[in-house]
Each structure stands twice: as structure tokens, then as C-alpha cells.
Amino acid sequence: MKIAIGNDHAGTDYKNQIVKYLESRDIEVINYGTNEADSVDYPDFVHPVANDVENEKVHLGIIICGSGNGAAMTANKHQGIRAALCWTKELAQLAREHNDANVLSIPARFTSLPQAVEMVKTFLDTPFEGGRHQRRVDKIACQ
Structure with a gap:
């Protein structure tokens, strides 16, 4: 499995811990995030993640910013992206299922x-249920 990850300055410590966790599972990580605490603009680090997911260069993406909102909004500008803002593992599970x-x-x-590492674990380990949910997912994309 290959994961792309991107973060702004608010998410540097989180990114570092998540990368350690992913590597402990032998998951290849493409790091587009900043490694610094200096203020940066999250879209610069989110668009490359979304591009890789959309172009199937990676299986999934993880994005991190202070509120998670700006990162999710940026990623969701990409047609093939369904970015979910989650703050519990239960939300991460439902987002996938x-x-x-x-x-x-x-x-x-x-x-x-x-909590963040647990959300990542849940997100990676939860499959999409399909069925009635597939019809709804198909309707997300703009026509």
C-alpha cells in the first residue's frame, strides 16, 4: 500500500507520528508536508496529495491542518476526491464504509x-461497504 500525506505547520508533529505508524506497517509514504513549524499555506501541501490520489499514484491520502477544514475543502476541489474531515475513529470508519x-x-x-493515529488505523483498515452506498457515492461527482 502507498499513502500520500500532506500537512501545514499545525500538523507537522502529527504527520511525523503518523508516518512512523505507517512505516511500522510497511506502508510506503510519499510526504508532501512541511517538516517545519513556520507558517505555510496548506493548499501547497494538499493539492499534491489530492493529485496523487486522483491519478491513482497512491491508494489513499492523509491531510492535516489546524482545523482540518481548509485541507478538506482544498482536496475536495479535485473531481476524484472524497476527503472526510474526521475527529474520531468512528467518523473515520463511517467515512470509509x-x-x-x-x-x-x-x-x-x-x-x-x-486519536489521530487511531483514526488513521481505522481509515486504512475499514473497507467500503458498497451496496446502497455505491449509488450515493456515484451521485457525489458533479455531472
Whole structure:
């Protein structure tokens, strides 16, 4: 499995812990995020993640900013992206099961590091249910 990850300054510590977790599972990580605490613009780090997911260069994406909102909004501008802003593992599970989310957006200022890692674990380990949910997912894309 290959994952693209992107973060702004608010998510650097989270990104580092998540990358360690992913590598412990032998998951290849493409890091588009900043490694610094200096202020940066999240779209610069989110668009490359969304591009890789959309172009199937990676299986899934993880994006991290302070609230998770800006990152999710940016990613969702891409036609093939279904980015889900999650702050609990239950939301991450439902995002995968019901919405076939392909990008997890984490609000670094509103979740703890252990919660974030647990969300990533759940997001990766939860399959899309399909069935009645597929019809709904098909209707998300603009015609």
C-alpha cells in the first residue's frame, strides 16, 4: 500500500507520528508536508496529495491542518476526491464504509496525537461497504 500525506505547520508533529505508524506497517509514504513549524499555506501541501490520489499514484491520502477544514475543502476541489474531515475513529470508519472516502483530513488542533493515529488505523483498515452506498457515492461527482 502507498499513502500520500500532506500537512501545514499545525500538523507537522502529527504527520511525523503518523508516518512512523505507517512505516511500522510497511506502508510506503510519499510526504508532501512541511517538516517545519513556520507558517505555510496548506493548499501547497494538499493539492499534491489530492493529485496523487486522483491519478491513482497512491491508494489513499492523509491531510492535516489546524482545523482540518481548509485541507478538506482544498482536496475536495479535485473531481476524484472524497476527503472526510474526521475527529474520531468512528467518523473515520463511517467515512470509509459509507462514503468510500479516499482522503482523511485530520484537525490537529482538535484531536490528540493518539486519536489521530487511531483514526488513521481505522481509515486504512475499514473497507467500503458498497451496496446502497455505491449509488450515493456515484451521485457525489458533479455531472
